[in-house]
Amino acid sequence: MANNLNMKPKSGQLLISEPFLQDENFVRSVVLLCENNENGSFGLVLNKLSILxxxxxxxxxxxxxxxxxxxxxxxxxxxxxxxxxxxxxxxSIQLGTDLWWGGNFEELVIKYKAGKIDLNNFRFFIGYSGWSEGQLEDELTEKTWILCDNIDSNAIFESPPDDLWRVILRQMGGDFQVLANYPIDPRLN
Incomplete structure (x- = not known):
C-alpha cells in the first residue's frame, strides 16, 4: 500500500478520499483510477450507488x-x-491482476445472452470522475486523496458500497486503520 509522498498517480490505483473531504461528490469515496496521462485523469467512484x-x-x-x-x-x-x-x-484495459475496465459492450451483451458471462463480476457506472492535467497531482499534494496501490477486486465487488471506504483503509493497515474509524462529523462524537 502507498501514501501520497513522491508518488505520481497511475492507472490501476485507488484514490481514497481523506476523511475530512466534504465535497458531496466524493465524501468517503473510493475511486478507481482508470487513466492518468498528460491530458488529465479519468476514474470511477466505486462506492456510490445510484437509484437506477x-x-x-x-x-x-x-x-x-x-x-x-x-x-x-x-x-x-x-x-x-x-x-x-x-x-x-x-x-478491455487491464488495471490490476484480475481487474478490467471497459471493452466492447455489444460483445458483453452477446456473451451474457449466451451464458458465457457472470454479471456478478461486472459493475456499471453512469458518469465518471475527471481531472484536468496536473489537477489530480495538486489534490494529492493538498492531501485530498490517499493513494492505494494494491487493488483487492474481491473487496470492491463484495463489500457493501457504504463499507468500501473503511474496508480499503483497514486493508492498508497502520495509520490508515485509524482513519477508517474517523466519524463523518467529529462534532457528533
Whole structure:
C-alpha cells in the first residue's frame, strides 16, 4: 500500500478520499483510477450507488436488472463498466491482476445472452470522475486523496458500497486503520 509522498498517480490505483473531504461528490469515496496521462485523469467512484438499474437506462436491455453506480459528476449520460476475473471482453484495459475496465459492450451483451458471462463480476457506472492535467497531482499534494496501490477486486465487488471506504483503509493497515474509524462529523462524537 502507498501514501501520497513522491508518488505520481497511475492507472490501476485507488484514490481514497481523506476523511475530512466534504465535497458531496466524493465524501468517503473510493475511486478507481482508470487513466492518468498528460491530458488529465479519468476514474470511477466505486462506492456510490445510484437509484437506477441498467434496464432503466437502455431500452434494449430490459432483461438486465442490475444496479448502476455513479462513477462521478462528469458526463452522467455515459455508461462505463469494470469487471473482475480473466479478460472477457475485447478492448478491455487491464488495471490490476484480475481487474478490467471497459471493452466492447455489444460483445458483453452477446456473451451474457449466451451464458458465457457472470454479471456478478461486472459493475456499471453512469458518469465518471475527471481531472484536468496536473489537477489530480495538486489534490494529492493538498492531501485530498490517499493513494492505494494494491487493488483487492474481491473487496470492491463484495463489500457493501457504504463499507468500501473503511474496508480499503483497514486493508492498508497502520495509520490508515485509524482513519477508517474517523466519524463523518467529529462534532457528533
Amino acid at each position: 438499474k441498467i434496464n432503466d437506462l437502455l431500452e434494449d436491455l430490459e432483461f438486465l436488472d442490475l444496479e448502476v453506480y455513479v462513477g462521478g459528476p462528469v458526463e452522467q449520460n455515459t455508461l462505463h463498466f469494470i469487471y473482475k476475473g480473466e479478460e472477457a471482453i475485447e478492448g
